[in-house]
Each structure stands twice: as structure tokens, then as C-alpha cells.
Amino acid sequence: MKEYTQSLGEGIEFVxxxxxxxxxxxxxAVLLLPCQPEKFAEWALIPNLLLNSCEKYPSxxxxxxxxxxxxxxxxxNSISLIADTWxxxxxxxxxxxxxxxxxxxxxxxAASLLLExxxxxxxxxxxxxxxxxxxxxxxxLLDVIESEINNKRSxxxxxxxxxxxxxEPNACxxxxxxxxxxxxxxxxxxxxxxEILKQAQILIYYVGPEEAPELPELFRKAFAERKAxxxxxxxxxxxxxxxxxxSDSMNVGQCQLxxxxxxxxxxxxxxxxxxxxxxxxPFSLLFSNVREKMSLCYYCSSNIVYGKNTMIVxxxxxxxxxxxxxxxxxxxxxxxxxxxxxxxxxxxxKRYLINALKLTGDTPSSCAAEAFERxxxxxxxxxxxxxxxxxxxxxxxxxxxxxxxxxDTVYMLMQxxxxxx
Amino acid sequence: xxxxxxxxxxxxxxxxSCLHVKHQTGLDIYIMEMPDFHSAYALFGTKYGxxxxxxxxxxxQDFAQVPEGIAHFLEHKLFENEDTGAFEQYxxxxxxxxxxxxxxxxxxxxxxxxxxxxxxxxxxxxVQHPYFxxxxxxxxxxxxxxxxxxxxxxxxxxxxxxxxKCMYHKHPVRIGIAGTVESIQEINADLxxxxxxxxxxxxxxxxxxxxNIKAEEVLxxxxxxxIPCEDHKLEQVFPEEPYEVYQHEVIDTAPVGVPLFSLxxxxxxxxxxxxxxxxxxxxxxxxxxxxxxxxIYQTMLEENLINFGFGVDSPFTGNGFFTVGIGGExxxxxxxxxxxxxxxxxAKKNGFDQQAFERLRKAKYGNLIRSMDSxxxxxxxxxxxxxxxxxxxxxxxxxxxxTYEEALQFLRDEIDTENTVLSVVHAPEDEI
Numbered sequence: 130m131k132e133y134t135q136s137l138g139e140g141i142e143f144v145x146x147x148x149x150x151x152x153x154x155x156x157x158a159v160l161l162l163p164c165q166p167e168k169f170a171e172w173a174l175i176p177n178l179l180l181n182s183c184e185k186y187p188s189x190x191x192x193x194x195x196x197x198x199x200x201x202x203x204x205x206n207s208i209s210l211i212a213d214t215w216x217x218x219x220x221x222x223x224x225x226x227x228x229x230x231x232x233x234x235x236x237x238x239a240a241s242l243l244l245e246x247x248x249x250x251x252x253x254x255x256x257x258x259x260x261x262x263x264x265x266x267x268x269x270l271l272d273v274i275e276s277e278i279n280n281k282r283s284x285x286x287x288x289x290x291x292x293x294x295x296x297e298p299n300a301c302x303x304x305x306x307x308x309x310x311x312x313x314x315x316x317x318x319x320x321x322x323x324e325i326l327k328q329a330q331i332l333i334y335y336v337g338p339e340e341a342p343e344l345p346e347l348f349r350k351a352f353a354e355r356k357a358x359x360x361x362x363x364x365x366x367x368x369x370x371x372x373x374x375x376s377d378s379m380n381v382g383q384c385q386l387x388x389x390x391x392x393x394x395x396x397x398x399x400x401x402x403x404x405x406x407x408x409x410x411p412f413s414l415l416f417s418n419v420r421e422k423m424s425l426c427y428y429c430s431s432n433i434v435y436g437k438n439t440m441i442v443x444x445x446x447x448x449x450x451x452x453x454x455x456x457x458x459x460x461x462x463x464x465x466x467x468x469x470x471x472x473x474x475x476x477x478x479k480r481y482l483i484n485a486l487k488l489t490g491d492t493p494s495s496c497a498a499e500a501f502e503r504x505x506x507x508x509x510x511x512x513x514x515x516x517x518x519x520x521x522x523x524x525x526x527x528x529x530x531x532x533x534x535x536x537d538t539v540y541m542l543m544q545x546x547x548x549x550x
Numbered sequence: 551x552x553x554x555x556x557x558x559x560x561x562x563x564x565x566x567s568c569l570h571v572k573h574q575t576g577l578d579i580y581i582m583e584m585p586d587f588h589s590a591y592a593l594f595g596t597k598y599g600x601x602x603x604x605x606x607x608x609x610x611q612d613f614a615q616v617p618e619g620i621a622h623f624l625e626h627k628l629f630e631n632e633d634t635g636a637f638e639q640y641x642x643x644x645x646x647x648x649x650x651x652x653x654x655x656x657x658x659x660x661x662x663x664x665x666x667x668x669x670x671x672x673x674x675x676x677v678q679h680p681y682f683x684x685x686x687x688x689x690x691x692x693x694x695x696x697x698x699x700x701x702x703x704x705x706x707x708x709x710x711x712x713x714x715k716c717m718y719h720k721h722p723v724r725i726g727i728a729g730t731v732e733s734i735q736e737i738n739a740d741l742x743x744x745x746x747x748x749x750x751x752x753x754x755x756x757x758x759x760x761x762n763i764k765a766e767e768v769l770x771x772x773x774x775x776x777i778p779c780e781d782h783k784l785e786q787v788f789p790e791e792p793y794e795v796y797q798h799e800v801i802d803t804a805p806v807g808v809p810l811f812s813l814x815x816x817x818x819x820x821x822x823x824x825x826x827x828x829x830x831x832x833x834x835x836x837x838x839x840x841x842x843x844x845x846i847y848q849t850m851l852e853e854n855l856i857n858f859g860f861g862v863d864s865p866f867t868g869n870g871f872f873t874v875g876i877g878g879e880x881x882x883x884x885x886x887x888x889x890x891x892x893x894x895x896x897a898k899k900n901g902f903d904q905q906a907f908e909r910l911r912k913a914k915y916g917n918l919i920r921s922m923d924s925x926x927x928x929x930x931x932x933x934x935x936x937x938x939x940x941x942x943x944x945x946x947x948x949x950x951x952x953t954y955e956e957a958l959q960f961l962r963d964e965i966d967t968e969n970t971v972l973s974v975v976h977a978p979e980d981e982i
Binding site for chain 2: 149150151152153177181188189190191192193194196197198199200201202222223224225228230261265268269272274275276277278279280281282379380381382383410411412416420421424425426427428445446447473477480481483484485487488489490491492493
């Protein structure tokens with residue numbers, strides 16, 4: 130594997146990862162901005178508006194035809210929060226040139242298409258997205274917001290985050306509210322798009338089977354004359370003085386229990402290891418005890434919210450076992466805090482995490498994700514360095530990290546007719 | 551021990567190949583060496599899923615009928631041996647392990663970047679050494695009951711199973727994979743052993759491995775750990791299933807946003823390469839008529855009848871069942887159904903866009919290339935092919951041969967707008 134990073138100007142980087150074993154080409158653009166929750170709705174509309182049509186392919190039908198011609202290439206997008214930083218990712222994936230049946234240059238076509246989408250959108254006049262495309266995307270976003278309720282686990286986590294990160298950008302809905310989306314106009318969203326292009330820190334990742342010498346220049350020209358800020362992604366969330374419990378109710382067969390723990394300060398590897406041992410693997414304390422020994426649930430797992438010093442536990446349980454499960458989770462954390470766990474738990478967790486880290490590099494997407502992780506980290510540590518950091522962790526490091534986590538919020542999605550707190 | 555039989559099977563394009571070994575114990579083994587990759591992926595599977603509810607072995611007089619959800623229950627319990635659990639053992643190698651049960655199969659799997667051989671030993675050992683007691687069975691019931699409740703709260707799951715219940719009169723595909731909270735109460739250790747010894751026979755199983763591995767090392771471990779077993783000549787019975795659907799429409803409520811719908815076509819069941827070709831033709835024909843580049847898609851989107859979730863689902867097939875669906879979200883699913891029928895009937899009379907068909911065939915070829923780009927998907931492909939009774943890489947060969955004329959003929963002969971189920975799940979406060 131050959132990798133290099135090239136600065137294309139202020140606030141824009143190009144990363145090339147060439148790995149001959151891959152049969153596909155992935156080109157992604159990551160745009161980062163400091164959170165502005167009041168703009169979440171307009172920002173949420175932008176990725177689909179950019180990828181579902183553009184000046185050259187001005188409808189979803191024409192765009193789809195183009196994708197089909199490129200051997201089922203796909204354009205994908207996502208938005209998310211990394212701590213208090215907003216992220217938009219646009220991606221094009223196509224098969225490698227070696228597999229084109231008629232000798233087409235698919236890599237160049239894919240890169241050009243991504244740039245077309247990013248820089249030459251489907252407009253009406255000079256300062257507004259095309260009305261019909263806008264209307265379609267606006268309705269789509271309204272539907273997405275309305276259907277967030279469908280997945281009960283993720284819905285519960287979203288509701289819980291409102292309390293966990295109260296008064297922080299992370300508490301705000303990523304797609305905005307229905308009212309905010311309805312208030313949008315093609316002009317307003319176009320203006321937001323222009324601001325993003327000017328202000329976002331941009332990272333371009335190319336991962337493919339052969340060198341792509343033409344790409345850096347292509348992207349440099351496209352983003353000339355920009356001055357973007359460098360983004361930070363460490364925004365610890367303050368722990369509440371006293372834990373808060375909130376509940377909601379719905380017509381469901383299974384209740385959702387969400388528990389958030391926060392620490393004032395944590396070391397990232399120690400926190401990830403601690404969360405893995407607590408509830409991140411099938412040999413973890415929550416899995417072994419709350420699920421396997423106590424038979425309380427099908428899943429009870431923990432994970433770390435990046436850059437927020439927060440660990441969130443999620444579990445689906447029956448109404449009558451809510452309290453028992455809550456207690457069991459707290460007991461297992463206490464077990465960790467007191468160091469009452471076998472040394473082998475840490476050894477096993479290290480092996481598990483290191484094994485997972487070494488899987489990086491076997492798919493184009495994991496290569497890009499790893500490079501992005503390096504960019505985010507203050508120490509820019511790569512896989513080898515992170516493995517060393519994990520290997521050096523001691524039982525005492527884990528105990529201290531577990532002790533640092535304090536209960537902040539408990540959220541329960543209960544069966545209709547039952548409400549607590 | 552008798553000699554094992556082996557052959558190299560090569561992909562028609564993409565430069566890949568795999569080794570197929572018919573092991574002397576009866577097990578089919580597929581190995582794809584991918585030396586440039588760091589990881590390896592292994593699946594140990596049996597042709598045993600939720601539809602296999604009625605069976606007998608050679609020499610037995612009567613067919614056994616077992617409780618719904620027992621294949622899935624067995625999958626959960628097999629992870630526990632007498633001394634320790636499989637997860638505890640995998641923790642010593644660092645492998646990421648899991649398992650799944652579907653309608654027609656159960657598979658145990660792991661992925662790793664190191665210690666592949668000891669992890670493979672764990673896999674082969676625990677799957678071949680069942681240990682069930684009434685106490686451990688009772689303990690599992692609470693866990694699986696919560697899994698069932700979780701699935702029941704998932705509207706897509708509800709939509710799908712409601713449709714299957716309307717589609718099939720008797721075929722066990724109409725029952726949930728995990729069974730019901732009530733049916734799993736009937737499961738005991740003896741029943742688990744009976745099902746285990748019936749279906750976890752190496753003649754009914756496959757091992758599929760891909761990645762940074764060495765075939766000779768895999769085979770050495772297999773030679774050492776596979777326990778020879780007699781082919782029991784398993785016989786299974788599936789109830790006679792009429793061609794017609796049981797009921798044309800099912801409307802249900804749940805806490806959801808935009809109503810979900812699925813319009814499912816019941817097709818005549820097929821098997822082997824004939825099924826594979828039929829699946830491709832069904833998907834290509836319907837995609838040509840309803841994908842995002844079609845006029846009907848565009849029109850329905852503009853009229854707010856559908857959203858971007860609309861599309862043709864991959865065909866759902868297995869022993870005695872074959873359906874293909876078109877679904878998504880809509881506030882007026884009956885109108886969407888009317889439009890879909892209109893387009894299909896018109897295409898049957900007048901044909902459909904041949905250029906679009908060729909574009910989609912090209913896209914499908916791209917997807918096949920794309921699926922070769924990971925260790926995991928290659929191992930899964932070999933397992934899937936075994937389960938479907940075809941050789942690895944057959945899908946690429948069949949795709950290269952299918953024609954527009956065949957797709958049109960398939961649409962005319964097999965896609966029957968009179969034989970469909972419309973399944974809808976909407977919020978109680980909404981009207982459909």
C-alpha cells in the first residue's frame with residue numbers, strides 16, 4: 130500500500146491511498162464545519178441536493194442513468210456530528226478500470242462526476258437550487274424526520290441525547306425540526322451551500338488500485354482561493370451535578386434503557402478499552418452478566434461518543450426488568466471501578482481491539498476511515514502507534530478510567546400507559 | 551480414511567478462483583486464498599433454518615414436527631459447551647465471532663487478522679460438540695424472548711412477515727425465524743439434541759473460508775477435527791402450497807412515520823441454476839420498469855406518492871418459496887399498487903426499454919465485481935452458492951448470458967399481478 134498526503138491550499142488536503150489488491154475506486158470528500166444547530170436543517174438538505182442531480186444531469190433519472198452506465202457506480206452521502214463538529218461526506222465508488230468491458234476510464238469519470246456534483250449543482254437562476262429538485266428533497270427530509278420513530282433503539286438514543294447533551298449542539302436534531310425544514314427556501318439553502326464551500330475544512334480521500342496523478346490538480350483547481358479554518362473535534366460534555374432520569378412512552382413491546390456516563394478527562398485509548406471491557410464485546414461484563422447470567426436482555430452494550438468524554442449504554446428490556454437492568458449496569462461499572470475483574474478480561478480486550486485494528490486496510494472504505502481517524506487525533510497516531518498505546522494500558526489505567534465515569538442521564542422509552550420521573 | 555476429492559473453480563472474470571474439497575467426512579469445503587489481504591473470514595454452515603420444521607431420518611417411521619424457532623434457539627445454545635463458552639475461547643484468539651439463522655440456513659462465523667488457525671479450531675470444535683441442559687435452555691428463553699420483542703417492534707420486520715403470512719397458506723416460511731415467545735417455551739434439551747443430530751450432519755454442512763489463509767493448513771485442521779458421520783439420508787416435508795396467495799392485502803398499525811408498504815409477487819418456486827436465472831430475470835425486469843431512471847419513478851416522486859426509499863427488493867427465495875417485492879414508503883400505497891400494475895401490464899403487451907435493461911445488466915456486473923473486493927463477501931458468496939446448490943461464481947456466468955428477450959418472457963410468464971400481496975404498516979392515527 131502506498132499513501133501520501135498533499136496540501137492543496139489552506140484548509141484542504143488530498144490523501145491518496147493506492148492498493149493494487151482493490152477492484153474498486155473510492156473517492157470521498159469530507160467537509161467539516163463547527164456546529165451551528167440553527168443551520169442543521171439547511172445543511173441536512175444539501176448532500177442529497179448535490180448528489181441526486183447536477184447541472185449536467187439535472188434530474189434523478191438522468192443521474193441514475195449515468196450511474197448505471199458507469200457499471201453501477203454509486204454516489205453516497207452522510208452527515209454526522211463528531212463531537213461538536215458537523216461533518217458531510219460525499220462519496221463516489223466505481224469499479225476499477227481493469228474491469229471495464231470497453232476500456233472506459235472509470236476513475237476519471239468518477240472523479241469528474243463528484244466534482245460536477247460538488248461544484249456545479251442543479252440551479253435555477255444564479256442563486257437558488259432548482260425548485261423541483263428542492264421540493265423533492267425537502268419532502269424527503271420531512272419524511273426522514275417523520276420516520277425516525279421507526280427504529281426504536283436509535284430513536285431512543287436520539288431522544289436521550291437531548292437530555293445527555295442538554296444546551297450543547299449534540300442535543301439538537303441533526304436534520305433540524307419539521308418546522309425548520311418547512312421554512313427553507315431554494316435560495317436560503319443555496320446560500321448555506323456557498324458558505325459551506327467557503328468555510329469548511331475539506332479532506333479528499335482517493336483509495337484505488339492504481340495511482341491517480343491527475344486528481345490533486347483537479348481538486349486544487351476546483352477549490353482555489355479558499356481560506357478555511359482548522360477544525361477541532363474535542364468538546365468534552367460537562368457532567369451533571371446529579372444524575373437525571375427522563376422517560377417517554379410509546380406503543381412498543383420492548384422498552385429501551387439508555388444510560389450515559391461522563392468523565393471530566395479521559396485518555397482516548399483507555400476509554401475505548403474500558404468501554405469494550407464493560408459492554409463492547411461478547412466477553413464484556415455487560416454481555417456476560419446482564420445478558421448471559423441474568424437473561425435480562427438480548428443486547429446490552431456500551432460505546433464511547435467521540436470527543437465528548439461520554440460513554441452510552443443501550444439495552445432493550447421488558448418493562449418489569451427496567452429497574453433491575455439499570456441496577457445491574459451500575460453494579461458492573463462498580464465492579465470495574467473496584468478492579469474486581471480478572472486480569473484476563475484486559476488481555477482479551479487488548480487482543481480483540483488490536484485484531485480489529487489490524488483488519489484496517491482490507492477495504493477501500495476502511496483505508497479512508499483510518500486516514501480520517503489519524504487526521505482527527507491530536508497526536509495523528511497511525512495503526513501501529515495506536516496498537517502500542519493499547520498494549521501499554523494497565524489494569525490500573527482501566528480502573529482509573531472506569532472511576533472517572535459518573536452516571537449523568539438515564540433515559541427510558543416505556544410502554545404506553547407507563548411513565549416515570 | 552478415503553481420499554478427499556478436490557477441484558479448482560475459477561471466476562469467468564475478475565481473476566479469482568477457489569478450491570472446492572469434498573471432504574471424506576462428507577463436508578463440502580470452499581477455500582479462497584487471498585494472500586494480499588490481512589484478514590480472514592470463516593463460515594461453518596448447515597442447511598437448517600426456520601422452514602425445516604418437519605423431517606425424518608433414514609429408517610424412521612414418522613416425521614417429527616418441532617416447535618417454531620428451534621433452529622434459531624439451537625444456534626444460540628451451541629455457543630455454550632460443557633466447560634466454557636465459544637465466545638470465551640475466541641477471546642483468547644482475538645477473533646470477532648457471531649452466528650445467524652435465516653429461513654433455510656444457520657451459519658457460525660468469525661473474522662480475524664491473526665490467529666486464524668486456532669480460531670478455526672474453536673469454530674469446528676464448538677459446532678461439533680453440543681451441550682444442552684434444561685437449566686441452560688431455560689436461561690436462554692429470557693434472552694430470545696427479548697430478541698423476539700425487539701423484532702416485533704421493528705416495522706420492516708412486521709411488514710415482511712405480515713406479507714409472508716398472506717402469501718403462503720401452509721409453507722413454514724410464513725413463521726418467524728425466532729418463533730414466538732410462546733413457541734420457544736416448548737423447546738427443551740432433548741428436542742435441541744434431536745434437531746442437532748438431524749441437521750448438523752457434515753453431509754448437510756459447508757465450511758467456507760476466504761482471506762489470508764493457506765488451503766493446506768485449513769485442510770490439515772479439517773482432517774484432524776472433523777468427526778466422520780454417517781449420512782442419515784435426511785428427508786423433509788413441506789406442505790403442499792397452492793399457487794395463489796392466501797390473502798391479497800394486509801394492513802397493520804405500529805408507531806411509524808410515513809406508512810411503509812411492500813407489494814410482493816408470489817412466483818412459482820424453483821431451485822439450483824434455474825432459480826438463480828429466474829432471480830436475475832425478475833430483478834432485472836422489475837428494475838428496468840421501476841428504478842430511479844424510469845418515468846414512473848420520477849412521476850410518483852414528483853406527486854409525493856413515493857420517496858427515495860422506493861425500489862425493487864432482491865428476490866426472496868428458498869426451498870418451496872419465491873417472492874419478489876417492490877416497496878418503500880407511501881401515504882397512498884393502493885394508488886402506488888395501481889400504477890405498478892399498469893406499468894407491468896403495459897410492458898407485457900409492448901415490451902420495455904431495452905437500453906435501460908442493458909444499462910442495468912452492466913450495473914449488476916459492476917456490483918458483482920464490487921462484491922469480490924472483500925474477504926467477507928467472497929466467503930459469503932461461496933456459502934450462498936452451496937446453499938443454493940450451485941457452483942461458486944455461477945451468478946457472473948448466468949448474468950453474462952441473460953437477454954432482454956428472456957427478461958420480457960419472464961415478465962409475461964411469471965410476474966402475475968393477480969397473485970400479489972400488499973402489506974402496509976401505518977401509524978394508528980393515519981388513514982390508508
